[in-house]
Amino acid sequence: MVYKERTYRKNFRQSDLVHFQVVIKETDLDIGVYRKRYSPELVKLAEKITLKYRTQLEEYIKIHPEFLTSLQPLQVKSGAPAIARQMADAAKKAGVGPMAAVAGAVAEAVGMELLRHTREIIIENGGDIYLKSNRKRRIGIYAGQSPFTEKIAIEIPPELTPLGICTSSGTVGHSLSFGRADAAIIISANTSLADAVATATANRVQNPEDVQTALEFAINISGITGAVVIKHDKLAAWGNVKIVHI
Template sequence: MTSFASSHAIHSSPLRHYRRQHAARQNHVSFQVVVDESDLWITAPCNMHDLAAATVRQLRGSIHAWSALHPEFAHSLTPVAPAAGAPPVIRRMIRGAQVAGVGPMAAVAGTIAQMVAETLHAELRTRNSGGTPDNHDVLVENGGDIFMISAQDRTVGLLPDPASSAVIGFAVPAEAMPLSVCSSSATIGHSLSLGHGELASVAAADAAVADAAATAFCNMLRTADDVQRVTARAETLKQHGVRAVFVQCCGKIGIWGDLELTAVA
């Protein structure tokens, strides 16, 4: 655990300036997909905008329809019971929320990111069944929540202070893929947080779990003493595929897991 200065500033800009730091690797392109409130930044071997947009519309349609019939799904801040006949996106969100102990909407951005990535990856494999694994790489970022399918090592930047040029990140080896990194903050963006943490970032195999856990951990962060509580809680979720956690609150940071932190140029 390390101490450092913290300004507790509120950063609510809707502009995603961090995307300017991202550059697609050779033979890959990056493109944006916006459908209602979903704003995705996708990296793939080719522009797959139409398929990605159609997938987002389908997923959001399922969520809206289910929420209309089951209002508790959209509004509950605690887990809801599994429901027979629910669409896959609903089942994933409910499961991730149950693992973390929060409401299912806490898992929406990460779940959409993962399901879009899986759809694009499956299409690439169909188009290029004889190609190299690199030709199937897909990275989807949805409002800061990321899901990666990659045969290459990757670095995922964390943003503990948007006003600072200093950025750190998780170094993710290829053998850790597929992997999600999701974040929650009481001081960055507009997402609901019941705590005071500057940042809680979670790396996990399942994006619904990563997204819901990030929300749960950020809710726990009210004082510097809570940082250790969060890292201890993170260790108990290892059985659910949680790989690493970075948390920052009130001048202290906590780190747990098997992924290395690295400086991001």
Template sequence: MTKRHLSADRAYRDSVQPRTGEVRFQVAVEQTDLLVVAEADMRHEMAAFVALARGEIKTWIMFHPEFAASLTPVHVPDTAPDIIRAMAGAAALCGVGPMAAVAGAVAQAVAERFVARSPNLIVENGGDIHLCSTRERVVALLAEPDSGARLGIRLEAGAFPVSICSSSGTIGHSLSLGSGDLVAVRAKDARLADAAATALGNLLRGPGDIQRVLDRAAQLAQCGLGGVFAQCDSKIVAWGDLELVALD
């Protein structure tokens, strides 16, 4: 699941099939639209929690509009809400604005709040995913329209929690200053993965920029970035802790 080939109705979600003992449901609160796979349907409790998280973010922005507008890191005080400080911290590490981490921040906040009730819990927020699992998972990356090839990232049973977040300069509604087809980032922390995907996506403006992306990824590895997948035109590269698998 990524922003690659993301349509307005999020039709890519149709391919997500829960395993035995799991259910799939949607949580929609204003502009936040989550797909959740869990061991129980918790949509109402999650919706209430998302509303609270959104309220904290919206209230902060009301009094600090630069938090939403800035494309560069913004300092926030230690008294700011946890989700605000987490977004700002991840953005500072990656050199982007704090809203670059908002989707990952919400996904991780929901997962952390409810994982005690469902050890197998996947929260997808517009192509950014935070996963908690007791078993191996495969996250689909993209479908090549010309060849029909489909790739995924295999996540071993002992890897969780883990996040896969993506950025695209050609697909989806999220702001990207690059023009590459896809950058997907693996990290333990969804806020970092989300901000890093944006930062690396901004660098990818052509196939010749792949090495710049890899060099920056190596720097961010010191902050917790685990792996990167990047595609621009016909050039594809994977770096770090990524096991790519072909999907049927």
């Protein structure tokens, strides 16, 4: 698969980290690591780890194809890999199919292993981020045609990491959404959960007036620590979220 630049990635890339890409089939990771720890060997390791988790999911889906297609929560079967169980648990809390958590789950799984080799890491996978940092970070918000796009960011202090910052949109990208949110951004220590809840939250937005009710849905799920919902010029936010101008 040929790597294609995703222009929104400039909103989260960090100038003090070295960024590289890992692309395996549909999986397209942008990985930033502590500059002194970057090496060609680390890139190869990241590719190996990513392939491992992709293979685990692919093998499970071959036997249980409903895991790939279901839009409702599923109970995983005996022998399911840990990453599939994490996805299913997150999806159950959010009320969505398990694949709604796949990007966040892969980002977190790869990131946790790479943290054995670098003290800081940021992994973006389809708009979903796993972050471990020793300094304050700003993650820019991309919300399509909304006037908030590239005007604001979420500021993350180091003591809150590692965590997941996941975004779902009904107006940006190709991911399945039943809503029309410009962005539903969910923060959680569990990146799989943040991903699944972002999908479920975005599904609840059709009009600007829906941002508050969608936000209330997200904040009532245990494990969610912050949320931002955007539709056009309406924004609702809650929790451990500091929004700053950029």
